[in-house]
Every structure is written in structure tokens, then in C-alpha cells.
């Protein structure tokens with residue numbers, strides 16, 4: 001009986017603060033804000049930075065993107081321009097523990113997590129630019145833990161190159177191999193770099209929410225036990 005009560009009361013609480021363990025939904029494509037019940041984005045400086053392997057892009061030639069900083073559990077990653085909120089280009093074969101998300105009528109328009117396993121700088125995302133005059137930037141929402149997340153973190157601007165890409169660059173025919181090939185380079189340049197992309201303000205709202213949930217759980221256990 002006590003166990004049943006505990007389950008009946010606790011499961012909905014934990015469920016509510018758990019957000020989306022299997023990835024963002026398409027309705028998050030525009031706002032890029034997870035709908036965790038009772039959790040708010042961090043306003044403290046983000047410990048993450050969004051890194052690219054190039055400052056230039058050439059339509060059809062993959063650019064790799066990594067998220068440097070502490071390991072994270074969830075994300076929503078898109079390429080954007082300042083012209084609209086559309087997700088641009090097409091992501092390639094998702095790295096482990098991630099999947100495509102259909103954004104802007106494009107089934108490969110965004111990447112999100114497929115489970116809450118930890119991801120890190122060795123998780124490399126490969127993006128194929130469209131025929132766009134650019135510049136573009138990569139925008140990401142990173143979920144470190146269920147209720148601790150930073151929204152709208154941006155990479156540098158990546159400008160459209162003119163003419164053919166310089167040097168031996170992976171070509172358009174290599175869809176699916178780009179993620180693996182880029183892993184070493186992307187991971188090496190990003191490790192340990194902290195971003196300063198978010199501005200100051202209300203800090204710790206999410207932690208307070210977690211603590212309230214924890215205290216409630218503890219009280220319930222105390223009462224029922």
C-alpha cells in the first residue's frame with residue numbers, strides 16, 4: 001500500500017521534471033526551448049561553446065560541429081541565418097545517442113538527443129550546407145541535467161566561400177562518413193573551452209526547482225515511511 005502510494009505520487013512528479021528523455025519534439029524547432037515543467041533556462045554564463053571546423057562553408061561540403069564543455073545529456077542543434085528562424089541545410093548520419101529532428105519541413109533539419117546518455121566533445125555533428133548565400137551560424141540548446149539547460153547558444157558566423165573549397169575536403173558523395181572522419185579534429189580543438197555566450201541575471205532558478213522537488217520527495221517518503 002505504502003509502495004503503491006509512493007509510486008502514485010512520486011512518478012508523476014519525476015515524470016513532469018524529466019522533460020523529453022528521448023529528444024526534442026518538432027514544436028520546439030522555432031523557440032528552441034525545452035518544455036520541462038517547472039524548469040527555466042539558466043541565465044548564468046554557459047559552460048558550453050559551439051565549435052565548427054571551419055569559418056567558411058561551401059554548398060554540399062560538410063561542416064562539423066561539436067559542443068565543448070561539460071558532458072551533456074540533451075540538445076537541439078540547428079543551422080540558422082539572421083533572415084529567419086528556419087533550420088537550414090541537412091544533418092548527416094547522427095552520432096551515437098542522437099537522432100534527426102524534422103524542423104522547417106526538413107526531416108534532417110535539426111539534431112536532438114535520442115536518450116539521456118552522456119554526450120561530449122567526441123560527439124561530432126556533420127552538417128551539409130544548402131546553396132545559401134550565408135552567413136549562417138549554429139544555434140544550440142544544451143541540457144546538462146534534466147532541469148539544468150542553456151538555450152540559444154551560438155557558434156561563430158560561418159561565411160559562404162566563393163569558388164571550390166580549398167584543400168582536400170570531404171565531398172558531397174561522402175554522406176554518412178563525415179561524422180566519423182571529423183571526430184578527431186573537432187574534439188581536439190574544443191576541449192576545455194568555456195563559452196561566455198549567456199548573459200548574467202537570475203541564476204539558480206532551475207536548481208531551486210530541483211531542490212523543491214527533492215524536498216517534496218523526501219517529505220513524502222518521511223510521511224509514508
Ligand SMILES: *[C@@H]1O[C@H](CO)[C@@H](O)[C@H](O)[C@H]1NC(C)=O
Nearest residue numbers: 026102103104105106107108
Ligand atoms: C516534417 O514536418 C512537416 C510539417 O512540419 C510534414 O509535412 C512532413 O511530412 C514531415 N516529414 C517527415 C519525414 O516526417
